[in-house]
Amino acid sequence: MIPRRTLLAAAAATPLATLTGCASQNLAGYASEKPVLDLAQYFNGTIDAHGIFQGRSGQIVKRFTVVMDCRWKGNEGVLDEAFTYSDGTTQRRIWRLTKHADGRYTGTADDVVGTANGQTQGNAFRWNYTLALPVDGTVYHVDLDDWMYLIDDRVMLNRATMSKLGFRLGEITLSFTKRLP
Template sequence: MQTTHLIATRRLLLILCALFLVACSSAGIEHYQDKQPRMVPEEFFRGPLTAHGVLKDRNGTVTRRFNADLQGSWNGGVGLLAERFLFDDGEVQFRNWQLIPTASDTPGVRTYIGRAEDVVGDAEVEVSGNAMFIRYVLEVPYKGDTIEINVDDRMYLISDRVLINESKLSKLGIPVGEIVLTIIRGEGKQLSRNAK
């Protein structure tokens, strides 16, 4: 009787673990291949844009709000996205993203290398259907020093002018925060190629 109960308990735990793993796994970029409208970075990230968002801590509490002006341009197939962020506490941050197209091994998926001043190494960029995923390591100021945070950006084109972005932030595999923002095309100030 006790052995039967133990076996049933183990089976239940295995089923719960399997359900947990399925729930934690997220759809790959290929899942969005047929979704519309089609995301084309060379078209969306061109000219002035604005971004509006919040930063949340690991508990989901909003800790900061921000607005940003962005300016996108493309030259020889390589993109530059100059960004100027203004946070609700008055802090201003700048970032210049470079997007370099690369050859993709997956049908229906376009790939790029992403580079920015505070990004460690190259960011991995994948685009398919209405989605654009970017994974990278970001250097973040922390108590007079910098720490490296893993960022998993998931962007979804809602219309030809609106992009929704969810960013999961982690350190050593442990979630530390989240960024949620909306990017609107055709609004914002003209920024120079070097935002600083």
């Protein structure tokens, strides 16, 4: 879904990019933030999301919307995501999540390589996974460092950094809004 030239140019960036990417947030720094995020509670029902993908330069490469049908049974959740991109293309991703002790979560989806791992503390959730991303007929494995921040009972903001071999390719920003029952 990302133009090949954008992906390849980002991967060929200078080693300076890896130095600027070394600093990272600390999940524990959000432990006392309110409201406390419980993914099983928030991702339950229908959620609308609006997002952008920005390339390395900050230029918006894609805009998209997502309608999510989310449901949980015990510690097992399903997030059925229907994407519509600004170029008219569509995509579907179905996450299967498991809630573990201490705010930890694991998840799988058809286009996720292996298992995604995440954890909540306070109002924040950090999620790491490798995505099989199709670009111009070739599939690239890209890493996502995904952060979500609960603002209130209906709104959550999401920011993810996409990288390949340690080089930052771009950022994804999303705003989630939970529909009222």
